[in-house]
Each structure stands twice: as C-alpha cells, then as structure tokens.
Amino acid sequence: STAGGAYQTGLSDYIVMVRGRTRAFLAGPPLLKAATGEIATEEELGGAEMHTQVSGLGDYLAEDDRDALRIAREIMAALEWERPGRAAPQFKPPRYDQDELLGIMPMDHKRTVDMKQVIARIVDDSDFTEMAPNYGSATVCGHARIEGQAIGIITNNGPLDPAGANKATHFIQACCQTRTPILYLNNTTGYMVGKAYEEAGMIKHGSKMIQAVTSATVPQITIYCGASFGAGNYGMCGRGFHPRFCFSWPNAKTAVMGGEQAAETMAIVTEAAAARRGKPVEKEKLDAMKAQIIGVFDGQMDVFSTSARVLDDGVIDPRDTRAVLSEVLAICREGDARTPQRMQFSVARP
Incomplete structure (x- = not known):
C-alpha cells in the first residue's frame, strides 16, 4: 500500500484505489492554479474516481482500506499457481x-x-x-x-x-x-x-x-x-x-x-x-x-x-x-x- 491510497498485488499488475484518496504528486491544486491558472479540486486532479474512470491509472475502486484488501484477496484467489x-x-x-x-x-x-x-x-x-x-x-x-x-x-x-x-x-x-x-x-x-x-x-x-x-x-x-x-x-x-x-x-x-x-x-x-x-x-x-x-x-x-x-x-x-x-x-x-x-x-x- 502507499500513502496515496493505492494497493497493489504482489505481482504489481493491478492497482486498487481507495475512494476519497488522492494521488496528485506533481502538483496540488494551489500549485496548479499558480502555474497554469486552472482551478481543480484534489479529487478532480488526482482522485480515485478520476483515475479509475478517466486516466486508467487505477484498475479497481474500493470504498475503504478494508474493501481494498478484499479486492486484492479476490484478485490473488482468481490466479492459479498449481503445477x-x-x-x-x-x-x-x-x-x-x-x-x-x-x-x-x-x-x-x-x-x-x-x-x-x-x-x-x-x-x-x-x-x-x-x-x-x-x-x-x-x-x-x-x-x-x-x-x-x-x-x-x-x-x-x-x-x-x-x-x-x-x-x-x-x-x-x-x-x-x-x-x-x-x-x-x-x-x-x-x-x-x-x-x-x-x-x-x-x-x-x-x-x-x-x-x-x-x-x-x-x-x-x-x-x-x-x-x-x-x-x-x-x-x-x-x-x-x-x-x-x-x-x-x-x-x-x-x-x-x-x-x-x-x-x-x-x-x-x-x-x-x-x-x-x-x-x-x-x-x-x-x-x-x-x-x-x-x-x-x-x-x-x-x-x-x-x-x-x-x-x-x-x-x-x-x-x-x-x-x-x-x-x-x-x-x-x-x-x-x-x-x-x-x-x-x-x-x-x-
């Protein structure tokens, strides 16, 4: 997991993002407004909903940390490691x-x-x-x-x-x-x-x-x-x-x-x-x-x-x-x- 609210499986193939968390690393809303004049909320700029619906950065949208862990377990359970x-x-x-x-x-x-x-x-x-x-x-x-x-x-x-x-x-x-x-x-x-x-x-x-x-x-x-x-x-x-x-x-x-x-x-x-x-x-x-x-x-x-x-x-x-x-x-x-x-x-x- 990361401070930004994204959970990854051990294979790093899928990203689960938690609703309400943001991942605007390069420029937050104040810096964005100062640099370009554009006004955006943290959710619009790097929110979980935006990344799972528009940018494609996230693959799954979770309601909270517990739900994110549930999704990660389901992903791993769907894989098959038997010989x-x-x-x-x-x-x-x-x-x-x-x-x-x-x-x-x-x-x-x-x-x-x-x-x-x-x-x-x-x-x-x-x-x-x-x-x-x-x-x-x-x-x-x-x-x-x-x-x-x-x-x-x-x-x-x-x-x-x-x-x-x-x-x-x-x-x-x-x-x-x-x-x-x-x-x-x-x-x-x-x-x-x-x-x-x-x-x-x-x-x-x-x-x-x-x-x-x-x-x-x-x-x-x-x-x-x-x-x-x-x-x-x-x-x-x-x-x-x-x-x-x-x-x-x-x-x-x-x-x-x-x-x-x-x-x-x-x-x-x-x-x-x-x-x-x-x-x-x-x-x-x-x-x-x-x-x-x-x-x-x-x-x-x-x-x-x-x-x-x-x-x-x-x-x-x-x-x-x-x-x-x-x-x-x-x-x-x-x-x-x-x-x-x-x-x-x-x-x-x-």
Whole structure:
C-alpha cells in the first residue's frame, strides 16, 4: 500500500484505489492554479474516481482500506499457481441456467447485449472478478474459473475504443505473467472510428492490443458469440492469430465489415466518381448495387459459410460452451505439460 491510497498485488499488475484518496504528486491544486491558472479540486486532479474512470491509472475502486484488501484477496484467489496436471479443486456450477444462453444473444448484431450475462452462465458459481469496470467499459476483462481451472476472459459490450484497447492490452500481459489462459468472447463490430477516436490514438492503442494478442505466451481460446468484424476480429484473437481453439455459436457473423456499411461505402464512392464525371447516378441502379453488396456480405459472414472454410474449429451449441471450454482447457494444460525437452546436441546416427 502507499500513502496515496493505492494497493497493489504482489505481482504489481493491478492497482486498487481507495475512494476519497488522492494521488496528485506533481502538483496540488494551489500549485496548479499558480502555474497554469486552472482551478481543480484534489479529487478532480488526482482522485480515485478520476483515475479509475478517466486516466486508467487505477484498475479497481474500493470504498475503504478494508474493501481494498478484499479486492486484492479476490484478485490473488482468481490466479492459479498449481503445477500442470494437478487435479482441479472442487467447484460449483453456474448459478444461472445454461439454457438461458439461447435467449441472450440477439440475431441482429446491431443490438447491444451485456456479455457479463453470458459469462455468468458459463463460469464456476457465476463468479467473475472484473478488472477496471469503470474504464473502457465497452471492453470487459476479468478472472473466473471453469470447472476449477483459472481463466482470463476478454469480451465486448460494444466497439473497441482507446481505453478498452489499453485495458485489454494490460490484462493480456498480466495473464501471461501469471500463466493464465485467455478466453475471447467475440461480440464487436470493430475498433471505433472517427476524428475524436483517431486524435485519441485509436490506431496506436489498437495496435498495442493486437501486438499483445500476437505475442501472448499462454493458451488463447476464441468463441465467436456475435459479431466479429474488421480489425476487431484481429484484436479479439480471430482465426488468423492462431488461437489454440476457435469455435462459433450458430448466430455468429464474421466479416471485414457489415454488409450495410460496405454497401454505403461503395455508394459514396460511386456517387463521388459520378460527380467527377459530371453525370448523375440513377437511384434505382444505386439501390440495386447496394442490395447486391448486402446480399453477398450477409451470405459470406454467415457462420456456416465461414465454418465450412475452416475459419473455426466447429459450430457449438451455446449450452455446451462450458463443457467444451473445460475440455479444451484440460487439453491445453496437458499439452503444455508434455512439451518435449529441447536438445542441445545433435544425434549421430549410424
């Protein structure tokens, strides 16, 4: 712990900040006003709420010291230090019926869904220790267990933004340090675009996340639960990034972008080209072109089309997700335990 009210686990991976404590080391409010003329309270300048919601310095917000210690204990309890091959401890099934997974995911990928509802139906005792819930909240990261086996989970409650990409990068690195396998539950239309997001460094922070996915040293497992579009597919460990296992739910869709976005993009390009030639575009032909593009994209992004091209390891019933994950986690554990010893000398054969 520190005088500023931040608690760190022994691994120094996560920071728990206590509400009401401040960490304005370089300049307090009086010095800030004297130097820049800006007026701010201690809370606005370096408070726990600001650092866990805006700056991302803190990962967890605690009410007091006792609550901070509770959070630190939960983080440490979620990690797994047993040697590979050791029998899994006793575990409790999810508190929510797995059949309810059939009604959580909408067929329309434009509709938002709280993926923590999915997590609650596949992890032990529906117990999920979420990291930095107030920072980059559209990206959900946290620790859980599946049939006693520790796992880190990354999923999406919306597009990936700079804060969410930063949080996911940090979480991937922490999982690698503790040798915790990572599960990616894909449900994103991609990385956010727009002037404000580009100025905030979307490309820079998004590439850091993709680099972390590429460089991860622990087993990575991917499930396409909903949409997995564009670069979001890369950041969420799509097939091209070689996860150990990759499965799809029947409603999943995978594409460079949505059909409507592709059609609208081509319509804008066509109209711009016609304007340069000084010729108008017939609305009927434009609508026909858009309908054709949407049809092609929607057909190609269908899960049975992508799975037929071996872009996953199979389509699974959402209700079987927990059983499938338990099996593949055990396979990963055994595979890591059976890694051959590297030879430091050649063998002379007769």
